Amino acid sequence: MILGNLCTRGCGFCSVPKGLPGKHEFELDPAEPANVARQAAAMGLRYVVITSVNRDDLPDGGSRHFAATIRAVRESLPAATVEALTPDFQGDLSAVACVLDAGPHVFNHNIETAPRLYPRVRPQANYQQSLDVLRFAKQHRPGAIVKSGFMVGLGETGDDVRAVLRDLRERGHADVATIGQYLQPTRRNLPVMKYVPPAEFDEWRRFGESLGFRMVFSGPFVRSSYMADLVAHEAGRASE
Ligand code: SF4
Numbered sequence: 001m002i003l004g005n006l007c008t009r010g011c012g013f014c015s016v017p018k019g020l021p022g023k024h025e026f027e028l029d030p031a032e033p034a035n036v037a038r039q040a041a042a043m044g045l046r047y048v049v050i051t052s053v054n055r056d057d058l059p060d061g062g063s064r065h066f067a068a069t070i071r072a073v074r075e076s077l078p079a080a081t082v083e084a085l086t087p088d089f090q091g092d093l094s095a096v097a098c099v100l101d102a103g104p105h106v107f108n109h110n111i112e113t114a115p116r117l118y119p120r121v122r123p124q125a126n127y128q129q130s131l132d133v134l135r136f137a138k139q140h141r142p143g144a145i146v147k148s149g150f151m152v153g154l155g156e157t158g159d160d161v162r163a164v165l166r167d168l169r170e171r172g173h174a175d176v177a178t179i180g181q182y183l184q185p186t187r188r189n190l191p192v193m194k195y196v197p198p199a200e201f202d203e204w205r206r207f208g209e210s211l212g213f214r215m216v217f218s219g220p221f222v223r224s225s226y227m228a229d230l231v232a233h234e235a236g237r238a239s240e
Pocket residue numbers: 007008009010011014015016052053054087
C-alpha cells in the first residue's frame with residue numbers, strides 16, 4: 001500500500017487511519033517506488049498488487065507516484081504480473097490514464113457496495129464515477145484485465161447485488177468481479193447486517209457468469225486481492 005499512512009477519506013467499512021489535509025501531515029516518500037520494487041524483487045514475487053490510500057489532497061491524486069511504482073516493479077520483476085488497485089482519483093480520467101500508461105496487467109477499482117448504501121458506506125465517493133473509471137480503463141487499455149469488487153452483508157438486497165453486477169458488466173465493462181463478506185474491522189466501523197450463506201455467494205457467481213464476466217470470484221472469504229494470481233490467470237484463459 002503506497003502513498004502514505006493516512007487516507008483523506010472516511011469509508012465506513014475501512015480501518016485505515018484517516019487524516020484531514022491542513023490538520024494532519026500527509027507524506028509522499030519519493031523513494032517509495034524504488035523501495036517497493038526492491039522489496040518485491042527480494043521476495044521473488046510472481047504477482048504484485050499495488051494499492052494505496054486516497055490522496056485527494058494531491059493535484060494528481062497520487063497517480064504519477066502510482067505509475068512510478070508500477071514502472072519500478074515491472075522493471076525489477078519483468079516476469080511478474082502487476083495489478084493496480086486504485087482509488088477513483090475523483091473521476092480525473094487523466095490520472096487514471098497515467099496509471100494505465102505505466103502498464104499494469106490488471107486494473108482494479110472497487111465499487112464496494114450498492115449505490116443506495118453509498119452515503120453510509122462510501123460517503124465521499126460516487127457510484128457512477130467509479131463505473132466511469134472502470135469503463136475508461138477498458139477503453140484506454142483494452143489488453144488489461146479490468147476488475148472490480150464489492151462486499152455483501154452491509155444491508156444490500158438480492159436486487160441490489162444483481163444490479164451492481166449488471167452495472168459492472170454493462171456500464172463499467174469489467175472483466176472480473178469479486179464478491180466477499182463484509183467483516184467489521186473495529187468497533188468504530190459499520191456493523192455487519194448479515195452473514196451471507198455460501199449458497200448465496202454461489203448464486204451471485206452464477207448470475208455474474210451469465211452476464212458475460214470472464215470470472216466472478218464469489219465467497220465469504222473473497223477479498224479483492226484474495227488469490228488474485230489465480231483470478232487473473234483464469235480470466236486470461238477465458239479470453240483466449
Ligand atoms: S478510500 Fe480506501 S483506504 Fe481510504 S478509507 Fe476508503 S477504503 Fe479505506
